[in-house]
Amino acid sequence: MSARTLGHRRDPLWLAALLHRLSGVALAAFLPVHFLVLGLAIGGGGRLEGFLRWSEEPLVRLAEGGLVFLFTLHLLGGLRLLWIENFPWRGGQTGIALLAALVSAAAAFFFLLILF
Amino acid sequence: MGSAPDELEVSLWRGGEAGRYEAYRVPLKENQTVLDLVTWIQRYLDPTLSYRFACRVGMCGSCAMTVDGRPRWTCRTLVAKILKGRRLEIGPLQNLPVIKDLAADMRPFFEKWQRAKGVFAPSQTRREAPAKIPPQSALRIAADAAIECINCGICYAACDSVRWNRDYLGPAALNRAWTLLNDARDKGNAERLRAVSGKDGCHNCHSHQSCERHCPKALNPTASIAGLKRKTLEAYLTGRIAG
Numbered sequence: 149m150s151a152r153t154l155g156h157r158r159d160p161l162w163l164a165a166l167l168h169r170l171s172g173v174a175l176a177a178f179l180p181v182h183f184l185v186l187g188l189a190i191g192g193g194g195r196l197e198g199f200l201r202w203s204e205e206p207l208v209r210l211a212e213g214g215l216v217f218l219f220t221l222h223l224l225g226g227l228r229l230l231w232i233e234n235f236p237w238r239g240g241q242t243g244i245a246l247l248a249a250l251v252s253a254a255a256a257f258f259f260l261l262i263l264f
Numbered sequence: 265m266g267s268a269p270d271e272l273e274v275s276l277w278r279g280g281e282a283g284r285y286e287a288y289r290v291p292l293k294e295n296q297t298v299l300d301l302v303t304w305i306q307r308y309l310d311p312t313l314s315y316r317f318a319c320r321v322g323m324c325g326s327c328a329m330t331v332d333g334r335p336r337w338t339c340r341t342l343v344a345k346i347l348k349g350r351r352l353e354i355g356p357l358q359n360l361p362v363i364k365d366l367a368a369d370m371r372p373f374f375e376k377w378q379r380a381k382g383v384f385a386p387s388q389t390r391r392e393a394p395a396k397i398p399p400q401s402a403l404r405i406a407a408d409a410a411i412e413c414i415n416c417g418i419c420y421a422a423c424d425s426v427r428w429n430r431d432y433l434g435p436a437a438l439n440r441a442w443t444l445l446n447d448a449r450d451k452g453n454a455e456r457l458r459a460v461s462g463k464d465g466c467h468n469c470h471s472h473q474s475c476e477r478h479c480p481k482a483l484n485p486t487a488s489i490a491g492l493k494r495k496t497l498e499a500y501l502t503g504r505i506a507g
């Protein structure tokens with residue numbers, strides 16, 4: 149059918165669901181890398197040292213800020229869903245989802261402030 | 265195809281599943297509904313156009329179509345309120361097979377009402393006195409919030425979980441099951457809980473709220489389904505339904 153048949157997706161809450169999904173996938177992809185780095189400590193600290201020095205590069209730090217954003221977003225999005233599904237209904241979910249995104253952005257911002 | 269200032273270019277889906285959009289020019293009038301546009305085309309341009317409507321006042325739920333990508337009740341949707349520019353695209357409801365032109369085949373939708381046990385199972389006969397349900401009882405209030413459904417299928421067409429799993433019972437059937445679950449006169453709840461907790465039941469719902477966003481009667485199937493999720497979990501934990 150036409151490209152315009154998916155108009156129901158032009159909605160902040162649909163976007164919230166999409167971001168929740170994508171942030172979850174990104175975090176799941178990151179987790180093995182995270183464990184791999186932790187594993188470096190086991191075989192003597194040398195390689196870990198090298199890695200930690202690399203992680204002080206500005207670009208890598210910026211990416212860490214992104215990670216904080218994704219993590220907070222996924223956490224708050226998950227809490228919102230648990231709330232919807234387990235407690236009496238509360239309206240204004242668009243505003244709540246927006247607030248979750250703002251808080252996540254603020255968390256990432258403060259994280260970067262501390263790092264730089 | 266351009267259109268004069270007092271005209272609109274209306275693209276309609278023509279044919280079955282493998283159809284295509286065809287453009288028509290329709291005069292713009294005051295207080296025109298989307299259904300009026302379709303009717304005008306059928307009366308004056310092409311009498312073979314197929315579409316469905318009955319009440320024209322938002323009661324029967326038969327006139328739902330996809331209008332510029334969103335499912336809407338066309339008899340109560342004013343063109344002036346949704347028009348952006350001079351074009352409008354109208355197709356059959358999504359997530360359902362197409363019979364012809366703008367008429368979607370509603371059978372899968374209603375079959376799911378049956379599968380969700382959306383049928384009242386009376387616990388009394390007509391020989392007994394009518395049940396007394398206090399308007400302020402918690403059950404009655406829960407049922408009230410979900411009861412005004414007109415079976416239009418709009419929520420079903422807007423639900424991506426239906427799009428991804430064609431067997432998912434969908435928001436309307438589950439919303440109906442929720443009203444019956446809260447009906448003190450009904451005795452079918454054991455079976456109903458089993459029906460809505462199965463593989464294609466309420467746990468398919470991702471709480472996107474697309475159904476709630478589009479329901480023309482301002483119902484909230486997401487909330488009803490959340491209620492079903494809680495009730496089915498409770499029934500599972502207390503051993504009333506198997507996993």
Ligand code: SF4
Binds near residue numbers: 426434
């Ligand atoms: S809330 Fe559930 S039923 Fe409603 S549109 Fe989303 S997935 Fe479908």
Ligand code: SF4
Binds near residue numbers: 435436478481482
């Ligand atoms: S719940 Fe709303 S959108 Fe869904 S069928 Fe009923 S009236 Fe239509």
Ligand code: FES
Binds near residue numbers: 318
């Ligand atoms: S024609 Fe009955 S609801 Fe639109």
